[in-house]
Amino acid sequence: MEACSGPVVNRMSYTLDNNLLTPAQRHFYEENGYLVIKNLVSDEDIERFRDEFERICRRDVKVPGLLIMRDVSIAKSEFVPDEKAVMKIQDFQEDDELFRYCTLPQIIKYVECFTGPDILAMHTMLINKPPDPGKKSSRHPMHQDLHFFPFRPADLIVCAWTAMEKIDRSNGCLVVLPGTYKGSLKQHDYPEWEGGVNKLYHGVRDCDKSAPRLHLAMEKGDTVFFHPLLIHGSGMNRTDGFRKAIACHYASGDCHYIDVKGTTQENVEREVAEIAKTEYDIHSPVILKDIWAFRSRLVKGERRNL
């Protein structure tokens, strides 16, 4: 909230004034829906996340609730205990070493500018974008993260995404459509890609192809904070390395769950229920919000509704 008293003129709607963001940074976020903070996470922390990720891939550690996703190009091949077989891990909230990322004070300080003082880590992932097998399947289609979330309001949700190495167009950087967060939540479906599409990689259905794209090249440790309605994706990995990023979606304790029945988000609920069946052996009708309430973790203040 604005610190000054009296009527507030032109109050910025998306960032809270806690004396961390400069007026220029707040203005940039209000315009574009994202903000890059350079060099926010140390090399030492990133090495620790990398080591833990490797232990998880080797199955040296077992993490309750963790979802390990294989790339579509090797989905049906034999199990290999190596990072080469893992495209992404999700829901690492029970892994103390990786979850440390979500609680880093320098990250939380920024998150608070968007969520206010009551902060929950709702969704965690480490993305290990594989070298493209020549089918362009390593791309992530353009999407809005809110499509996957059954909670609101959108303005009290923010993603922190940290590059674990130098990421540019050669290994598939984030691509954003600046300002698109001011639009509504769009219908998402699987894109019709001949080379195959990864599980849950839904893309915006009828997207304005002429909207200006911006490639976010980032150095190791740089962190982008972005709004859940910002349309973004990532390009193909043309290198032979596995491109790594770690991310967490945070929400305010003031957010509340919504019922997605009858909305464009119904297709996600159906698919997540399928995954719950095969991965966690949950067969009773699960609703999205129970899954979310279960895996979210309080990182600061009070939980309240979520």
Ligand SMILES: CCCC(=O)SCCNC(=O)CCNC(=O)[C@H](O)C(C)(C)COP(=O)(O)OP(=O)(O)OC[C@H]1O[C@@H](n2cnc3c(N)ncnc32)[C@H](O)[C@@H]1OP(=O)(O)O
């Ligand atoms: C919102 C409208 C878009 C929609 O239709 S949304 C529906 C869901 N569908 C999609 O998202 C598919 C369409 N979207 C996309 O292709 C995305 O923009 C996506 C996935 C981020 C694109 O990824 P990539 O094509 O792998 O990445 P890219 O943009 O870096 O490469 C495109 C072409 O540029 C070239 N390029 C790479 N690095 C460059 C550089 N440094 N300077 C100049 N050009 C460069 C690159 O060779 C590529 O060319 P080409 O397409 O292979 O001919």
Ligand SMILES: Nc1ncnc2c1ncn2[C@@H]1O[C@H](COP(=O)(O)OP(=O)(O)OP(=O)(O)O)[C@@H](O)[C@H]1O
């Ligand atoms: N690369 C991996 N590293 C660690 N665990 C993995 C990896 N790939 C899959 N898993 C996990 O191992 C379990 C078995 O997955 P996998 O897909 O290999 O076998 P399956 O489901 O029994 O067979 P299939 O998918 O071929 O029908 C799942 O819980 C999955 O999440």
Ligand SMILES: O=C(O)CCC(=O)C(=O)O
């Ligand atoms: O790291 C990436 O490629 C972006 C992933 C992403 O946007 C997502 O998983 O929602």
Ligand SMILES: [Fe+2]
């Ligand atoms: Fe995303």
Ligand SMILES: [Mg+2]
């Ligand atoms: Mg399987």
